[in-house]
Amino acid sequence: MISFARPDDLPDSQRIVITGIGLTSPNGNTLAEFRESLLNHKSGVQDYEIRYFGKTIAGICDFDVRRHQTRKDARRGTRAGSIGCYCAHEAIQDSGIEWENQDTSRIGVYIGVTEHGNVETESEIHEIRGFDYDTKVWSHHHNPRTVANNPAGEIALNLGITGPHYTIGAACAAGNAGLIQGLQMLRLNECDLALAGGVSESIHTFGIFAGFASQGALASHNDPTKASRPFDKNRNGIVVSEGGCIYTLERLENAKARHARIYGEIIGYAMNTDATDFVLPNPERQAQCMNMALNRACISARDVDIVSTHATGTGMGDVLECDAVRRVFGESDKTFINNAKSFIGHTMGAAGALELAGNLVSFEDHVVHPTINLDELDPECDLPGLVKNEPREIGKIDYILNNSFGMLGINSATVIRRM
């Protein structure tokens, strides 16, 4: 096993902290709103209809696009770009950073995405269909909208950031992957401030709904708010949602120098690969990923107060993740387990970052938000410490482990410590 320097032994220039959070979720457009929803059973999943596919359900965000973007930029760009611009601005405002005094060449933008370009390509094909598929009416905006760096690039363009920007394509592990990339770039001194997290515009592509439906993995329920039900015996798949969450990450020395509020320190992280199947998770590798993150954080499973599970609500996905969590945390009687997808559905590229944000507040209020819609717990998902349906006050909280996994066997885990 590789040994890592203890987080406390690292110089402040190598310790990376979260100092600002900007988010939009189907059930809130600020951290406070999101947290309140997570403590009060407020979903954000509703009826939805999309061309070709028809009626379904989705988690839809209602943030004010005009708050940080001109109408023209919103029209020229993508929904993912608009989500990114909103979250980035909100995170910067939340951080208290004096933007006008920032050297924007030392700011990096690292945004996780599950996929990008499907929405825009489908729209263009839909458009040219009305012209007998004449490609002469294919938009000149298509390429800048669909380049894989688009959401990060739109954020950089909007804010005048001239440091490095790119997206991290990491399926549904992307939110954590964005965070990890930001942390690494700060440690490498490639930037002084990282805007890092994830975004998703996936509800605007019919293909993702059709694909999950064909796979037998798209959730349905008469009551949209009950459709996303990880760990429940009657779960029947994924609720596709849009959303975004971007953090300002800084080196501890910078955060201290400007007396910033610190939400937490990222003391551990890991990413690995199943290499066993296109879609089915591998609990052995997921457990290995969590253990690697704990190892890097120099803590044991018993130290972790909250595990935020990926918990998509698919039959096999939940069972296999619970197997993995049991392998790591089965012996820990002080670890509490939850997930946010039961409230908001699966925000895809945003999920890892957004779900972590929903739990970070626990460092202050000592409450663990629950997993909801558990009417009949699946015995195979009956994890010790699972916080069922109602929030639970547990006292001082020091460590959170945040899981995010994705197709093609991509696994990620981050460990955050209270400061």
Added chain:
Amino acid sequence: MAPEEIRNVILDILTDIAPDEDLTALEDAVAFREQLELDSMDFLDIVMELRKRYSVNVPEEDYPQLASMDSTVTYLTPKMTDCVAS
């Protein structure tokens, strides 16, 4: 389509592609770029919308004709004689 109708078409397109701009004070003899924040991608939008809405093709060598409202209307009038206002 009469010149005044063509002007309205262009105004309608500009409303879509430059939604933050106030077009009420637009001076027809002055270049669009001197009054509005338009870049080359916006001018391509004008060309694209003319193609989509009225099947009017503006070849690349004629793009300079779209510099101002006056020059645009003058250029399009013979091309849009048979077009019907939508």
